[in-house]
Amino acid sequence: MGKASRRQRGTDRTPRAARPKPAPFEPRPFAGLPHETDWVAMREILPAATAVVTVRPEHVPDGAPSEVTVATVLPLAWPALHRTDGTVLIGTQSGNSSGDASRDLAAQLLAGLAAEQGVPVATTPQVTADSPRLQDVLTEDSGFEVTVHEGFDFWVEGQELEGDAQASLERANESVVPTVAMAALPSAYWVRIGERAHVRLVLPEDEDVATDALARLHAAGEDGLGEDTRLLGAFRTCGLLVPVWDLDPTLEAADHEDALAAWGERYRAALAVDTPLTADERRARAGLLSRQVTLR
Secondary structure, X not given: OOHHHHHHHXXXXXXXXXXXXXXXXXXXXXXXXXXXXXXXXXXXXXXXXXXXXXXXXXXXOOOOOOEEEXXXXXXXXXXXXXXXXXXXXXXXXXXXXXXXXXXXXXXXXXXHHHOOOOEEEOOXXXXXXXXXXXXXHEOOOOOOOOEEOOOOHHHOOOOOOOHHHHHHHHHHHHHOOOEEEOOOOOOEEEEEEOXXXXXXXXXXXXXXXXXXXXXXXXXXXXXXXXXXXXXXXXXXXXXXXXXXXXXXXXXXXXXXXXXXXXXXXXXXXXXHOOOOOOHHHHHXXXXXXXXXXXXX
């Protein structure tokens, strides 16, 4: 083939459409939303829970509701469901994982609103850098009051499931662990797993700031929730820190409310200290980091 032919072939090429940019990674995806710690709890630590959010009018199709129920999981891990009664649910622990949970959940929400009544959303399109986030889709005054359920019967609420969906409900109810929302601090939950009991708390501060405060408490021997309790460690998720305590399994959630409230006071005092960590505190911080697990 001659040079002229090659040049001609080159000029006949049609430019490819620009590929959409992938969604950028967001280490703290729910920042800027009211109740950020509850969003994290819903996505990472709660087995069966719901909350209701309000959608901006411009994102609500004709005939669709302006309120959407956010759930931990849905039958068969569906990303969203538009029920026959018109209500829309999305599952925070299912669907795509682009590196920005806020965009993923916004995509699930919009897909659920657009779906026909009685139709589950089995898959959602992969989000891009141009996809809206929850911060764009929800109203600024949208509430997010978490309700913890003993099982997943909220999937039904007057509706009937059949076949695989009903089997999924039965399996989910068999696996759910007892969980109780604590009153002493926001986003704190008591859970019983087998013969052990724990409290998990989502802290609102940046994970590095929270780790320093925990290190100060640990070095001072003030990180526990009373006798027969100990701080097991903490895991990092969605840019926040979640400490976990091992508790006396013979006690119930209400028995730890006063101790958790007192711990909250000590934690706030540790946050207010602006001097560098001491040698003991640095060792305590290193120990905490060595036991940390990051959930993405």
